[in-house]
Amino acid sequence: MVLTASQSQAEILRNDGYEDGGTVYFQAGFVTGETAAVRLTPALSGPQLVEDVHFLLGGATTQVTITLNIWRDSGGAAPGVLLFTNDYLVQGSNDVFSSMDLTGQGIDADGGIWVGIQFQHSGYPSVCRDDDGIVPDRNYIDADGLGWVEAGLLGVPGDWVIRATVADVTSYTVGGSITDLNGALVLQNNGSDDLIFGADGPFVFPAPIPEGSTYDVTVLSEPTAQDCYIANGSGAISGSNVTDVLVTCIDExxxxGNDSWEPGQNQYFQAGFAPGEIAAARLTPAVTGLRRLKRVLFLFGGQVTNETVRLHVWADDAGTTEPGIELFAADYQITGSNALQSIDLSAHDIQIADSFRIGLGFTHFGLPSVSRDDDGITANRNFIFDYSSTWYESSVFGLTGDWIIRAVDEPVDSFEIISVADLPNDQGRQVRITWEASSMDSPGSSQPITDYAIFRRIDDGSKSDASASTGDVVLAYPPGDWDFLLTVPAFEEASYSTIIPTVADSTITVGMRFSVFFVRAMTVSAGTYYDTPPDSGYSVDNLVPQAPQGFSADYSGGGGVDLSWEVCPDGDFDYFKIYRGDAHDFVIDPGYPLHMTTGLGWHDPAGSPGNHYRVSTVDFSGNESEAASPGVVSEAGGLPLGAVLAQNHPNPFNPATTIGFELATRGDLRLGIFDSRGAVVRILVSGPREAGVHEIRWDGYDEQGRPASSGVYYYRLKVGNETCQTRRMTLVR
Incomplete structure (x- = not known):
């Protein structure tokens, strides 16, 4: 017979001197209910887990059921606290040990244990004893009618052959963090190992816990006017230090609340619930105005098992037995506990303006269950949704206390984006966002605002043919992926604005392209912030490109007309449009150009000396420049019979504009600018000019070099002694 330890650091605890092949003595006389037990003590102190128990049970080879019990060693003539009990079916044998695997049971043998075999039958097979005498104070019998007695006093001459294998285990610490503490807090782990705190921060219990053991962190005492709640406070040690116990202290x-229960008072966990049924409490905030739920607190115990609970939140301002609109529902895994439990709802932005209802939905029968207090039930505040799918007041079912269901809320800082507007006179991809100041952005605020952060949603440009829906998304952090753009410092202003980039421009060719934004007000407290609902806007490129420069028309080829112009300097240039007409000042139709090209010229094979041409520039946003007339004409093709004065472009203008005119023959001319009273502002041309098309630029300054003021001006062309034409233009400063 060979016994192998399951770990290299294992130790076999034994009380007897029996060796394989030795004389076997199976103790007769045991009856049903009696127990043979042995005290076993590890050689070393420290955590050691029981891996198995093995013993000789023989004298007959029949199968019997025995109960294996393991107790903490009390140091006296009776065992201490029961650590483990279980029934086993064993085969009687005179030479083969019966062995029970206890790996994973977490039975710590530190300080000593008692191992007992309790009989469920009388006679054989029975427990074995060795043959070299009995050691006092180590072998016991729980005899029928006598209680615990040393085996030697009942005439047993040898030690029980009952052994256990134990192994050293690694121990780990238990700790976590405390937030929002305002006073003195005392925590315990497994009912001892007190820790005292006076401020927020991390904590670690000094006493390590063996691998496989359980931990249970509880509040022993808390500050006046604060309630402290624990999350992740219980579990089993498994291969690493515990660092995620979260203690949150909340101002009362x-x-x-709905109840009057305080820690230490009686708890009444209500049995009788079935899957699909709900226990719910109507809660009414003491402070009016829009509020946001941060967490739900409740007692859910009576049995320490893990169950799925469905948490419901309804609006409940009608005051009826039926709740209002459901605002939130989600499943949570809850381990039954006789201490208040907490579910954090801060990430869900559940907003309430009046009474609301919190419900705990069951997916199991019986315990663990919701608790009620013991000082009477309040009418119209406690409800049950039963298997008949009907809401009732709890008192209908004979309940005499209020559900211990509570909530923690906070004021909602409601501020919004005022506008997202295109920035005028730019090349696009920019908007100006304007938003209200947070209500916390004020003197004496409980949560002073430090900055405003602006985010833009990551998408394909939010292609849409309608404005974005600003009311669809109201979560604390809107769903989707977001790019951080920039921050704006807070200065306790009434509103703020800044220029931010868009994803893409809205254009004539691709349609409307919306970008979606939201603003976050950041506070001095890490993790505390307030968000606007998202809003959207679009940008456009609203600067027209420069008209083509150096435009010339050559009629000398005899087979059409050759047109040419210079490179467009604008970075968003797309292409040129060419128009043809029968008069110098023909009206162009942007929808029907003669030709479009990205090149610097084009040959019109159908052109003739009677045709006139104009060329414009188009950018990627679909903006089209003024159409330019040729400044140079070869072979005088297409010249007018007299002098022609064209409309200036652009018009209105700032800071400069171009004036074109044509001469049929060489002559002396005078081109001047006049104000509305007829006074001369500037003479642009005075002297002879050759026949052909000419352009001249006015920079908006008068004869003395001073900028002309905004207003209406007239320009007049005079050839020889005759005035040929006068036109009007507008300067806008």
């Missing part, structure tokens, strides 16, 4: 003034 922010708790919306």
């Amino acid at each position: 003034s922010s708790v919306v």
Whole structure:
């Protein structure tokens, strides 16, 4: 017979001197209910987990059921706390040990244990004893009618052959962090190992916990006017230090309650619930105005098992038995506990303006269950949704206390984006966003605002043919992926604005392209911030490109007309449009150009000396420049019979404009600018000019070099002694 330890650091605890092949003595006389037990003590102190128990049970080869019990060693003539009990079916044998695998049971043998075999039958097979005498104070019998007695006093001459294998285990620490503490807090782990705190921060219990053991962190005492709640506070040690126990302390003034229960008072966990049924409480905030739920608190115990609970939140301002609109529902895994439990809802932005209802939906029968207090039930505040799919007041079912269901809320900082507007006179891809100041952005605020962060949604440009829906998304952090753009410092202003980039421009060719934004007000407290609902806007390129320069028309080829112009200097240039007409000042139709090209010229094979041409520039946003007339004409083809004065472009203008005119023959001319009273502002041309097409630029300055003021001006062309034409233009400063 060979016994192998399951770990290299294992130790076999034994009380007997029996060796394989030795004389076997199976103790007769046991009856049903009696127990043979042995005290076993590890050689070393420290955590050691029981891996198995093995013993000789023989004298007969029949199968019997025995109960294996393991107790903490009390140091006296009776065992201490029961650590483990289980029934096993064993085969009687005179030479083969019966072995029970206890790996994973978490039975710590540190300080000593008692191992007992309790009989469920009388006679054989029975427990074995060795043959070299009995050691006092180590072998015991729980005899029928006598209780615990040393085996030697009942005439047993040898030690029980009952052994256990134990192994050293690694121990780990338990800790976490505390937030929002305002006073003195005392925590315990497994009912001892007190820790005292006076401020927020991390904590670690000094006493390590063996691998496989359980931990249970609880509040022993808390500050006046604060309630402290624990999340992730219980579990089993498994291969690493525990660092995620979260202790949150909450001012009692922010708790919306339904009950009067305090820790240490009686708890009444209500049995009888079935899957699909709900226990719910109507809660009414003491403070009016829009509020946001941060967490829900409740007692859910009576049994320490893990169950799925569906948490519901309804609007409930009608005051009827039926709740209002459901605002939130989600499933949570809850381990039954006799201490208040907490579910964090801060990420869900559940907003309430009046009474609301919190419900705990069951997916199991019986315990663990919701608790009620013991000082009477309040009418129209406690409800049950039963298997008949009907809401009732709890008192209908004979309940005499209020559900211990509470909530923690906070004021909602409601501020919004005022506008997202295109920036005028730019090349696009920019908007000006304007938003209201946060209500916390004010003197004496409980949460002073430090900055405003602006985010833009990551998408394909939010292609749409309608404005974005600003009311669809109201979560604290809107769904989707977002790019951080920039921050604006807070200065306690009434509103703020800044220029931000868009994803793409809206254009004539691709249609409307919306970009979606939201603004976040950041506070001095890490993790505390307030968001606007998203809003959207679009940008456009609203600067027309420069008209083609150096435009010339050559009629000398005899087979059409050759047109040419210079490179467009604008970075968003797309192409040129060419128009043809029968008069110098023909009206162009942008929808029907003669030709479009990205090149610097074009040959019109159908052109003739009677045709006139104009060329414009188009950018990627579809903006089209003024159409330019040729400044140079070869072979005088297409010249007018007299002098012609063209409309200036652009018009209105700032800061400069171009004036074109044509001469049929060489002559002396005078081109001047006049104000509305007829006074001379500037003489642009005075002297002879050759026949052909000419352009001249006015920079908006008068004869003395001073900028002309905004207003209407007239320009007049005079050839020889005759005035040929006068036109009007507008300067806008």
